[in-house]
Amino acid sequence: METEKKTSLNFIEQIIEDDLSKGKHESIQTRFPPEPNGYLHIGHAKSICLNFGLAEEYNGKCNLRFDDTNPEKEDVEYVDSIRKDVEWLGFKWDGEYFASDYFEQLYTFACQLIEKGKAYVDDLTQDQFNKIKGTPTIPGKHSLYRDRTAAENLKLFQDMRAGKYANGEKVLRAKIDMSSPNMHMRDPVLYRIKHVDHHRTGGEWCIYPSYDFAHGQSDSIEQVTHSLCTLEFEVHRPLYEWLIRELEIFPTRQIEFARLNLSYTVVSKRKLLELVEGKYVSGWDDPRMPTISGIRRRGFTPQSVRNFAERIGVARRDGIIDVALLEHAVRDDLNKKANRVMGILDPVKLIITNWPEDKEETLKAINNPEDESAGTRDMPFSREVYIDRADFKEDPPSPRKWFRLGPDREVRLKYAYIIKCTGFKKGDDGEIEEIYAEYDPLTKSGEDTSGKKVKGTLGWVSAKHAINAEIRLYDRLFMTENLNDIDDDFKNYLNPNSLNINSRAMLEGSLKSANVGDQVQFERVGYFRVDEDSTTDHLVFNQTITLRDDWQKKGGN
């Protein structure tokens, strides 16, 4: 699919090809710059695919850079998970850096700005500054500390670094334009005092650069040619460029694109954190979460996420992508890769009355009709099997609409025989307890000489050989399509039925040896992945996604 010829370029590719053809750059350098303060989600996956994908496409390089300038919120736990997630997606970064690697260099940059008279130490408290800052429509006023001399500023800044001041007592500001309609140009903070240990630099620093003074400069230091970020940073671009100009450093170009929004879910670190902390989900990797760790555990494949990212494209307009697109991407990938097995979610016993008590037969089953190299396996067949309760109806609709079993109806047990229902037993509660049928010896799969044709084919497992397992069925986490449109608490829209635990499922015995991470298709049901909660005698499967079901869609059932 990498070899697929592209017919059109997205706006970023157009910029890149233009830069390359005009000789502005010989090759490109991008970067993925997460802040290690949370787990990555599907929105980050879009950015990862973009940055790494572009680098691959144009034979450039892509760094992984942790934007760790706020020690209060950041932690190594997140650094590790981020590395793991990027690797899982299948990307290799060229350089691994931390903004904190550049603290000394950044400090020097700040001093240069001070010497040029382009930055000053401000003693105003946050409140005081907020009062004179103005609003987008009202110009701000100058701080009374704005005109300190370079020498004075330099001394003060050194003292800030030396720890002579308390948190919030002073900041370093760029001296730009307090009347700019762009609030980010009204003398933005470059450095603030935080007497906090940093997860990498420890107690070395008590002043930390702000995003605006760290991100762009880090890009520049790494000679990033195209710095891709989301739309909300658009208003930062004038400042980004102002700093490059004043510092006379490598001119990285910032390009903004629309962040990913997905229907029926939230894609915001803050909200996801809320779900985790409020125990609405079991953790960052709850299979219902749109985090990379969540969808990984759920059973989405790296390839499916990358295909998805490719499909949705990249542009500058805000929108919301239908999860159906993501779901299609997984089905498409798993259809090719996942072995088929029999799994009966809601088992009911079917007794083949004309099959001898002790007789067992071994049948050949195809592992994956989409991939011949997946081979075949043996399936034991015996007198008693489980079929799904939904595959039998006491009083079924016309055979044109109902292909499955019912009194006197015939169906094929896949890979086995055609059977005819001869009766059933009902419990006091009205539940079907057993179904009786007779098999036709002439209809054995592969050597059918009966000439019979049946429309329905059922999955089954030999009762004697089947194993029980826990199946976790998932539905969308939220009931509302667009969570950005609501004005009350997003948690009010949580789907109370997003998790459904099934502990009665019976699976074919071959699954006994399944390992955590294995992915299979339960025929006619969906794709499932062995969860890490599994133990040797208790398998747990996560439903990744159901199979498409036209029949149910048309009102079947």
Add this chain to the structure above:
RNA sequence: UGGCCUAUGGUGUAACUGGCAACACGUCUGAUUUUGGUUCAGAAGAGUCUAGGUUCGAGCCCUAGUAGGCCAACCA
């Protein structure tokens, strides 16, 4: 209200920079099928936010509206 950005079928992205709007998902038909899956064949669905303008000709250019988004953390 000030600035910036965006506006194409239900959703997302295209349209070689002005030449009769394409692709994917979704939806609907039908065929095949020992998964009501897959695959295959086909259909419906927008005339490109509105109003002007430039032009032989505009989704692409200009102007003005309208709608939506973003910006007033010592967060990123």
